[in-house]
Amino acid sequence: MAPPPTKAPRAVPPSPAWRLLKTGVALAATLAIAACALGPDFKRPEVQVPQSFKEGADWNRAQANPQASLSSDWWRMYNDDKLTALIEQSQKANFSIAAAEAAYRASLAIVQANRAQLFPIVTADLSGTRSGTPAGGTSRSATGSIAPGVNNDFIASATASWELDLWGAIRRQVESARGTAEATDAQLAGQRLSIAATIAIDYLQLRQADIDIQLLTQQKDIDSRILYMTQEAYREGQASNDQVLAAQDNLEVVIADLQTTQIAREQDEHAIAVLVGVPPGDFSIAPDPNYAFVQPEIPLGVPSQLLERRYDVVAAERTAASSNALIGVAEAAFFPTVTLSATGGFQHNTFANLFSLPNRFWTLGPDIAQTIFDGGERTAAVHQARATYDQNVALYRNTVLTAFQSVEDSLSSVNHLRQQSQSFADILKRNQQLFASSNAQFDAGAASQQDVLNQQLTLLLAEQNLSDTQALLAQSSVALVRNLGGGWDYKDMQAAGNGASTKATAASTPNPASDQQQASNPPPPH
Structure with missing residues (x-):
């Protein structure tokens, strides 16, 4: 027997509650979309921006990319593989950068948490x-x-x-959190730039110490010979005791300077080790007394680019934007939820x-x-939010002025150090001629051996002055890169012709490392 036909189940019509829920959700979505956001919309505070840099009139203008700060490899301008390796290692292993990166991820999580308040909770x-x-x-x-x-x-x-979110309180909170995250992102970029610049400066100071140690060691050897000759002349009655004491002082001063320079080199090496994430006891850099300092051409750009590429300016501007959004959050508290x-x-x-x-x-x-009475708490909150915004705007404007000052200071330093370097190069050439003349007079019997040694000391001092100035000039160029905000790609700079100008600048700058070989190994007096 066939089974009796089964009756199809009857569809249950939606309940009134379900229809009411759908209607309420649709109405709520419409209200949320059409709702306004209280508080002022952010506009970048006005600041006075000069048309050009005061100390940069003689610089060649170059196009810079303000968006490339994180991918920048400006340190390749210095043509030093060791420096490049150290900086690239620091970008991966430095703990300050790791902390800044974690802070940025935390700020992004806060943005996501605030944005989640726009959606229902089930x-x-x-x-x-x-x-x-x-x-x-x-x-x-x-x-x-x-x-x-x-x-x-x-x-x-x-x-x-x-x-x-009828009054935009949650959206303003999201806007504020986003501004804070963008400020934290700028601080991360600034931390990367700061670590790279610090390593570059410490490394150049270390190479400066390498050259100074060699020159001071040569001066110590010559002063030792002069002291010995003075002591022998004193025994023979041809020199006074005062001359012996003066010769001893000259030797001790050089020995003291040598110790100071060695301390500076060791401490620079320790600082670099920490910046690259290595214990100082397990880190060393081989000396290079013949190091040649490169003076690259830095793309200066226009002052207005500082507002987009300087990490501290960007962070200050985004902090002001974040505090501006909080004004709307405070004002929304006057309306019902x-x-x-x-x-x-x-x-x-x-x-x-x-x-x-x-x-x-x-x-x-x-x-x-709806809050009926709170004793003025909400009004105070609005006043606090507006005062915080005014404070951050003032800090932003001060940060911009400080940025312009630091760039002008760096330009001033580079300009004058270039002239100083050229003067010391001219002095070195003249002292090389005087040293050669002194040797010729000694060979002719018209000058003493001590005269030749004294002239050699003068030549070594001229070499040291030139090398120290070149080192300071290279360090000032790094400071200029940092103050301009970095952000250049070395390959793009080479394609634009900066690579050729860098090589030309390095070739045209006198290098005492090659000249000192002649001074350190002069023809021995007969």
Whole structure:
């Protein structure tokens, strides 16, 4: 026998609560989209920007890329593979950079947390209880009366709540958090630039110490010979005791300078080790007394680019934007908050029959809350937000002025050190001629051996002055890169012709490392 035909289940029409929930959600979405955001929209504070740098009139203008600070490899301009390797290692291993990167990730998480407040919160709950009712009494639940004795109660429910952002408080909070994250991002870029510049300066100071140590060692050897000759002349009655004392002082001064220079070199080496994430005891850099300092051409650009590429200026501007958004958050507190909430579920004393239409329950409704009296707390909050914004605007403008000052200072230093370097180069050439003349006079019997040694000391001092000035000039160029905000790609600079000008500058700058070989190994006096 064929089974009796089964009746198709009848579709359950949506309940009034469900229709009301859909209508409420649609209305809430419409209100949220059309809602305004209280508070002023941020505009970059006006600052006075010069048309050009005062100390940069003689510089060649070059196009810079303000967006390339993180991918910049400006340190390649110095044509030193060791320096490049140290800086690139620091970008991966430096703990200050790692901390700044973690701070940036934390700020991004705050942005995401604030943005999540724009969406509804949905929770679910499943619970079961077992209870006893005394004889002669009854209790009631959502499903009706419960008989005396031991009873079970199972509840499965879901709750949704949504605070409508009618006045833009949440959106302004997201805007503020985003501004803080962008400021933290700029600080990360600044930390990378600062670490790279610090390593470059420490490294150039170390190479300066290498040259000075060699020159001071040569001076010490010559002063020792002069002291010995003076002491011999004193024994023979041809020199006074005062001359012996003066010769001893000259030797001791050079020895003291040599110790000071060696301390500086060792400390520079220790500083570099920490910056690249290595214990100083496990790190060393081989001396290079013949190091040649490169003087690259830095793309100066225009002053207005500082507002986009200087990390401290960008961070200050983004901090002002963040505080501006908080004004809207404070103003929104004067308006009521509207929260839509809905709860629905099932309840029964047996789990098997829990999920059935007769056992369902639901609640739905809005919640409107308004602060009536707070003793002026909200007004004070608005005043505080506006004062904080004014403070950050003032700090931004001061940061811009300080940025212009630091660039002008670097340009002034580079300009004058270039002239000073040229003067010391001319002095070196003249002292080389005087030393050669002194040797010729000694060979002709018209000068003493001590005269030749004294002239050699003068020549070594001229070489040291030139090498120290070249080292300071290279360090000043690094400071200029840092103050301009970095952001150049070395390959792009070479393609634009800067690579050729860098080589030309390095070739045209006198190098005492090659000239000192002649002074350190002169023809021995006969």
